[in-house]
Amino acid sequence: MNYFCHALVSYFPQIMESLEEFYQYKFGGIAGQLNMAIGQFNVFRIEDRARRDTPSLVHVRRNFYKVMLYIGENVFHYGDESIKVKGKTLLFFHPQVPYSYERVEQGTTGFFCVFKDEFYQENFRLNLGDLPLFAPGVPPVYKLNEGQYKEAESIFQRMYQEIDTSYIYKYELIRSYLNQLLFMAMKLNPEHTHLEHADAGTRITARFIEMLERQFLIEFSTERLLLRTPKDFAGKLAVHINYLNRIVKKTTGKTTSEHIYSRIASEAKILLKHTQWNISEIGYALGFDDQAHFNKFFKAQAGMNPTAYRTDI
Structure with a gap:
């Protein structure tokens, strides 16, 4: 995000931050190949970013989804709530709710991925907005036990390895991995994610x-x-x-x-x-x-x- 945009978002905190601005602010730009990819998907290791990462102090909606696998302690401000996260946690953030988080502490590990809604608009029968996982009022935080964490970590590692390959169908494969995370979370909390009959x-x-x-x-x-x-x-x-x-x-x-x-x-x-x-x-x-x-x-x-x-x- 350039200085003008960052200052504007700071002054008008309800402005929606774009994924392009996220890449510009975090990485100083966006790779051409990634820019052409549907949904601009990418995945990162938290420990690689923690040394230079800054807190997300601006409480805004983003025009992209973010999924995090987190081992550490932090406070996430989600909507009008402040949610304390400690230990092994899977988190989901979507464009309808503004959020911010405090500084990532040294020693925090895990992964996060970001992508636009367009990432799911091809070759998938559901829109993300149809999933009860992203329904209004559903908490975005899922506590994991050791076995659940290992399963989620394995999925993220496969996405992290696949993103750098030249495989022609890599994004279709990554989408399948991301599906596993989405449905894993819905199975963890079925009372919040039950799909009612569509009468x-x-x-x-x-x-x-x-x-x-x-x-x-x-x-x-x-x-x-x-x-x-x-x-x-x-x-x-x-x-x-x-x-x-x-x-x-x-x-x-x-x-x-x-x-x-x-x-x-x-x-x-x-x-x-x-x-x-x-x-x-x-x-x-x-x-x-x-x-x-x-x-x-x-x-x-x-x-x-x-x-x-x-x-x-």
Whole structure:
């Protein structure tokens, strides 16, 4: 990432970092061969990067996926949560949720790979967004025992070795290795990754959740949420509001309004914690006409007003 882009991301922390900027910032550029590869996949050893790696202090969404196999101790800031990681851990990060992490300590080992969504748009019957592994609200952290770690390490080692070969089908082979990691994680936590039967109600609920998530790619304080009520979403989904409320409640156990309010409150915490926007700007971006209404909403959701929350961080 050049100086201007890095400064801009620091000033506007909701800007999405691209994979090209990641390579520029971390490595000073991107190899031509890699740039032409579908999805710009690459894999690295953490210990090779730790000596010169910097903390991901900018809390932003990225336009790429990242999978990490980690042995060490660190804190990852994921959405509005701070997750302490210790020991053998498999982590998944995707473009819908902003994240950052603290400095990688010496002695930390493992692997990480990065790739764009396009990496899965050929020769694979599922889009990554369809996998429950990347569903909203699913924690991205999977603790591993010794046997599970050895299995994941073996998969990463094969990807790491394959990336430097001239084999014409190497990316198809690497994709198969990555599939093993994805499905390994879903088997580790089946209660969070169960694929429900895709009936009409489930499909509408999934579309509602996806639509709710996608509108939170807020980059500037002058932008506003457009969909804030069940009626707004029902109109976009072309269903009656009573039907939407009924099937969302039946499918998820939470009302449509509860989903919306919870997600707005979560985004408010992210903006309060990771931007320098004032309270009025944050309230405006989240669709509130004045600060008093935003303060009342936030206190009802978080138990304190926005100023007190920001002070306590």
